[in-house]
Amino acid sequence: xxxxxxxxxxxxxxxxxxxxxxxxxxxxxxxxxxxxxxxxxxxxxxxxxxxxxxxxxxxxxxxxxxxxxxxxxxxxxxxxxxxxxxxxxxxxxxxxxxxxxxxxxxxxxxxxxxxxxxxxxxxxxxxxxxxxxxxxxxxxxxxxxxxxxxxxxxxxxxxxxxxxxxxxxx
Numbered sequence: 001x002x003x004x005x006x007x008x009x010x011x012x013x014x015x016x017x018x019x020x021x022x023x024x025x026x027x028x029x030x031x032x033x034x035x036x037x038x039x040x041x042x043x044x045x046x047x048x049x050x051x052x053x054x055x056x057x058x059x060x061x062x063x064x065x066x067x068x069x070x071x072x073x074x075x076x077x078x079x080x081x082x083x084x085x086x087x088x089x090x091x092x093x094x095x096x097x098x099x100x101x102x103x104x105x106x107x108x109x110x111x112x113x114x115x116x117x118x119x120x121x122x123x124x125x126x127x128x129x130x131x132x133x134x135x136x137x138x139x140x141x142x143x144x145x146x147x148x149x150x151x152x153x154x155x156x157x158x159x160x161x162x163x164x165x166x167x168x169x170x
Contacts, residue, residue, distance in 0.1 A: 065133075073129035095114060095118065
């Protein structure tokens with residue numbers, strides 16, 4: 001998924017590597033012994049994304065989705081509680097007013113330690129979070145929607161820029 005090889009710009013090529021000419025090999029029976037003065041070229045099909053250090057963009061997105069799944073699970077559980085257990089709903093809503101959902105794991109850990117009743121709510125949230133992620137979240141739809149959003153946004157921004165810059169030339 002990731003390519004971590006970094007070559008100087010002077011060694012990068014925008015053209016595919018030339019096919020190997022088998023007649024000019026120094027050791028035709030042992031190609032691994034062949035010596036070349038050319039730098040080794042790595043064919044990586046993915047873009048190198050600088051500045052992410054400890055994690056890839058996908059790892060950062062997964063982390064954000066992880067927290068989002070907690071938010072979704074809390075929404076599902078609160079909706080369920082509201083209709084069949086108003087007392088637990090009220091307790092969870094009070095807890096929500098005092099604790100941030102920005103870090104899903106911290107939220108669940110704090111909820112577990114609040115009381116034994118809260119612990120059962122936290123376990124329910126963990127269960128729903130896992131089930132939603134594995135069974136209900138539409139991963140293919142996410143890819144389709146994200147790609148569509150980027151394409152539409154790029155088109156809109158380019159169109160707006162062209163309209164803005166050509167409108168003044170009239």
